[in-house]
Amino acid sequence: MTVIRIGNTNVVNGPNGALSAIVHAPESNSTQQMVFAIDSTHHSAKLMPMLNRICFLIIIISFFGGLPLHAEQATPDNAHVIVVGGNSNYPPYQFIGKNGQPDGYIVDLTKAIAGVMGMKIDIRLGDFGGILDELENGRIDILEGLSYSESRAQHYDFSPPHSIIVHAIFARKGTKEVKTLDELRGKKVLVHRGGGMHSYMKEHNYAHDLVLTDSPRETLQQLAVGKCDYAVVALLPGMYIIREENLTNIVPIAKNIIQQRYYCYAVKKGNTELLARFNEGLTILKKTGQYDAIYNKWLGVLEPQRVSWRVIAKYAALVVIPLVLVLMGTVLWSYSLRKQVAQRTESLSKALVELRSNQQQLVQADKMAALGILVSGVAHEINNPTGIILMNMPTLRKILRDAERILDQYREEHGDYSLGGLSYERVRQELPLLLEEMQDGAERIKHTVNDLKNFARKDDEAAKVLLDFNAVVQTAVRLVDVTTRKATNSFTTSYADNLPGIMGNAQRIEQVVVNLIMNACQALPDPGRAIAISTHFDPQANVVVLTVKDEGSGIPPEHLPRLTDPFFTTKRESGGTGLGLSVSASIIKDHGGELTFDSAHGKGTTVKCTFQAAMEGKKL
Numbered sequence: 001m002t003v004i005r006i007g008n009t010n011v012v013n014g015p016n017g018a019l020s021a022i023v024h025a026p027e028s029n030s031t032q033q034m035v036f037a038i039d040s041t042h043h044s045a046k047l048m049p050m051l052n053r054i055c056f057l058i059i060i061i062s063f064f065g066g067l068p069l070h071a072e073q074a075t076p077d078n079a080h081v082i083v084v085g086g087n088s089n090y091p092p093y094q095f096i097g098k099n100g101q102p103d104g105y106i107v108d109l110t111k112a113i114a115g116v117m118g119m120k121i122d123i124r125l126g127d128f129g130g131i132l133d134e135l136e137n138g139r140i141d142i143l144e145g146l147s148y149s150e151s152r153a154q155h156y157d158f159s160p161p162h163s164i165i166v167h168a169i170f171a172r173k174g175t176k177e178v179k180t181l182d183e184l185r186g187k188k189v190l191v192h193r194g195g196g197m198h199s200y201m202k203e204h205n206y207a208h209d210l211v212l213t214d215s216p217r218e219t220l221q222q223l224a225v226g227k228c229d230y231a232v233v234a235l236l237p238g239m240y241i242i243r244e245e246n247l248t249n250i251v252p253i254a255k256n257i258i259q260q261r262y263y264c265y266a267v268k269k270g271n272t273e274l275l276a277r278f279n280e281g282l283t284i285l286k287k288t289g290q291y292d293a294i295y296n297k298w299l300g301v302l303e304p305q306r307v308s309w310r311v312i313a314k315y316a317a318l319v320v321i322p323l324v325l326v327l328m329g330t331v332l333w334s335y336s337l338r339k340q341v342a343q344r345t346e347s348l349s350k351a352l353v354e355l356r357s358n359q360q361q362l363v364q365a366d367k368m369a370a371l372g373i374l375v376s377g378v379a380h381e382i383n384n385p386t387g388i389i390l391m392n393m394p395t396l397r398k399i400l401r402d403a404e405r406i407l408d409q410y411r412e413e414h415g416d417y418s419l420g421g422l423s424y425e426r427v428r429q430e431l432p433l434l435l436e437e438m439q440d441g442a443e444r445i446k447h448t449v450n451d452l453k454n455f456a457r458k459d460d461e462a463a464k465v466l467l468d469f470n471a472v473v474q475t476a477v478r479l480v481d482v483t484t485r486k487a488t489n490s491f492t493t494s495y496a497d498n499l500p501g502i503m504g505n506a507q508r509i510e511q512v513v514v515n516l517i518m519n520a521c522q523a524l525p526d527p528g529r530a531i532a533i534s535t536h537f538d539p540q541a542n543v544v545v546l547t548v549k550d551e552g553s554g555i556p557p558e559h560l561p562r563l564t565d566p567f568f569t570t571k572r573e574s575g576g577t578g579l580g581l582s583v584s585a586s587i588i589k590d591h592g593g594e595l596t597f598d599s600a601h602g603k604g605t606t607v608k609c610t611f612q613a614a615m616e617g618k619k620l
Helices: 044-063 105-117 128-137 196-203 216-224 235-245 272-288 290-298 309-414 424-456 469-479 481-487 506-523 557-562 580-590
Strands: 002-006 009-013 018-025 030-037 081-087 094-096 120-126 142-147 156-158 163-165 167-172 189-192 210-213 230-234 250-255 261-268 465-467 490-494 502-504 530-538 543-550 594-600 604-612
Touching: 081 094, 081 105, 081 128, 094 105, 094 120, 105 120, 105 142, 105 272, 105 290, 120 128, 128 142, 128 261, 142 156, 142 272, 156 272, 167 216, 167 235, 189 196, 189 216, 196 210, 196 230, 210 216, 216 230, 216 235, 216 250, 230 235, 235 250, 261 272, 272 290, 309 424, 309 580, 465 469, 465 506, 469 481, 469 490, 469 506, 469 530, 469 543, 481 490, 481 506, 502 506, 502 604, 506 530, 506 543, 506 580, 506 604, 580 594, 580 604
Parallel strands: 081 120, 081 142, 189 210, 189 230, 490 530
Antiparallel strands: 002 009, 009 018, 018 030, 142 261, 156 261, 163 261, 167 230, 167 250, 465 502, 530 543, 543 604, 594 604
16 A cells, blocks of 8 residues: 655555545544545556556645545445444543543544544443453454464454454562463463453363453452452553552562464454544554654653663763773773783793793702712722732732743643643733723722712812813713613714813813713614714804704704703603703803703704803913
């Protein structure tokens, strides 16, 4: 359906092609209607040109005098008064006003529809049950308010809804709250007799719990005086009655308890022509804004007031902008604090790492001191028998030399004989060698014990002397001789000639060299891999360089930067503590040197340890 508004005239293209021109004459407060019946089925191609000509004619008539228009043929509605029925006690939708006349939202809506459609109406409000009976008997043509249901749709034809009814549970203040209808089972509930909720609750087996009243107003009045604890009433009528009757002790405690009910115009089944006229009028009201005006007059005051976006923006500006400024200031301040905290945290972290490193070095120093005491005692016990061996060896050699003349003469006289199960000839050849090996072994024991004592001895950093670097490295190599023999079949050393001396502490440098060689041994997967030790002098940098190269498994690239970090180790499961390289790096740093690593994963590692030469070009 199409509605065209031209001044005081509405042009409506209605159902089945019926074209109506509705003209309001202000001076007579009356409405005339011109009806043009057009069969849209057979003349649809001609409809629009005809509509254009009719609109043009109406404009000319309205413009040149605004005279009342009279229909060429009167419609049946002009000759027949339409009786509209409604509920006399269902405010604010329909009720009898203080002046004794029908009043309310739907009453005004019905009057407005009659006005735009040119219908004569008689609105009769009464008891809801009686009104339904009069509709059935034909004394009423149309109901202006009936909630739609599938069961009612079998007996009545309904218009599109002009209202949506939301039902609620009401109770006195302080009554135990309920949220659903199911919670009302077993409790007495006040309900308006014959209303939509009465039908609904009967269909859902609540009939034995219901206390029926004659109107929603009576329902809430009885609830207010304590007849029952709960009542089920449509929300807007309930709020209207509470306000009008000043029932301040009643509040809605649960809303939307059932699916929304649609409130419509309704006629007896088959009276579609009259229903179409009301539908048409309702559409015109919605198009022209009259529907909204009536709705806001009666129902808008009972609903939460809508706040315009302009008002929202205004108050938002007054509240949000200062909050945003405060928030931005807080964010900047927080950022500044976080930055300061991060800087302090970084400084503390570095200090903590350094503290742990120093602590571990102190622990290591204590261990070395304890080891020194232990080694001193053990060395004394070892050196005593070793000294006896070394002292007695020259005497044994002299005895052998003197005894050889006697033993040789005895062989000449009696022929070859055996000593200790060996022929004298063999004893004559091997006994000097055995004595020589015993001499060398005893000296080696003595030397090793002395090296061990020097290694474990606690020396102050200030006790630095001019050192022969090659000699220091050789001492460390002797200390790990047993380990290197087990780890590899190819252990080589190369010591450069004429190395300049370095200033340092021999025991601490030996500790570094031992650590590096032990790490190289542990890196070898099998004894077939080699370890090479070498020293040389770099005149350009004026440094003495120790190189320890192994053919082991190598070091992953991501681990290289952390090798000298305290407690970092890849051998935790085999007992590694992660302190060896950390302590070594610290010792080298104390000597003004540098420790570097070059490794390819799976191809071995080369470690270089540099120390400043004591004096450029000076040799020991």
